Amino acid sequence: MNQRCHSLLLAPHCDDIAYSLTGRLFSGAESSRPLQLLTIFSESRFAPYAAGITSQAQVSALRHAEDARFCAVLRLEPARLGLAEAPLRGYPDVDSLFINSDVPLEDPMVARLEQRLRRHIEGNVPTRVFAPLGIGGHVDHRITRAAAQRVFGGVCPLFFYEDLPYAGELAPAELDRQLALDAKGLRALLTPLGDWLPYKLERLAEYASQVAGKDLDSVVTHAHLIGGERVWTLA
Secondary structure, eight states: OOTTOOEEEEESSTTHHHHHHHHHHHTTTTTTSOEEEEESSOBOOOOTTSTTOOSHHHHHHHHHHHHHHHHHHHTOEEEEOOOBOGGGGTOOSTGGGBOOTTSOOOOTHHHHHHHHHHHHTTTOOOSEEEEEOOTTOBHHHHHHHHHHHHHHTTTSOEEEEOOTTGGGGSOHHHHHHHHHHHTTTEEEEEEEOSTHHHHHHHHHHTOTTTOOHHHHHHHHHHHHHHTEEEEEEEO
């Protein structure tokens, strides 16, 4: 990629861009520039629907392959940082992975990821960056957002996507409460509902190691609740 000519899509995990930005990508809103999908925490043991595949090496390889298919279809350049997701870093259970937005983020991974991102973009600063908003409070999503703000704030436009399926699992009142915190000072940009929704569900279903029917239902629920797919940027 040439210097400052591409958009950078930051995915905490291998499925996050498929969950949260397929509508925007399929609608052509970003088609004027090359797109790189950078997966941050690409080492994983989470593949609940892949029978017989349990080791970190097997799971990571399978998830990388799913992501590579998505990138090929959407014409994205795939890249990975190779960092370990939270359960591999010592987070002991599911409850520990989710942090309220008003709780300080103290994981030292923020500083480490900041350094890795700065190295990744040396000589090739993107023209715009998409990062997770942090809805739902997954620690890896919050780390990615915090590091992105440190690296790209004031350098290029930052857009924050609503984290699915988590946003779709929240009651409307709770979603509004979290948005009041996580999107404070930001304005919404909506990709209206269209023929991209069935297409998005097809792409998500191809992440068969980790996406179930309940997750697709959450995506549909959220899309109908807000009238499409949403990102947030500075007002």
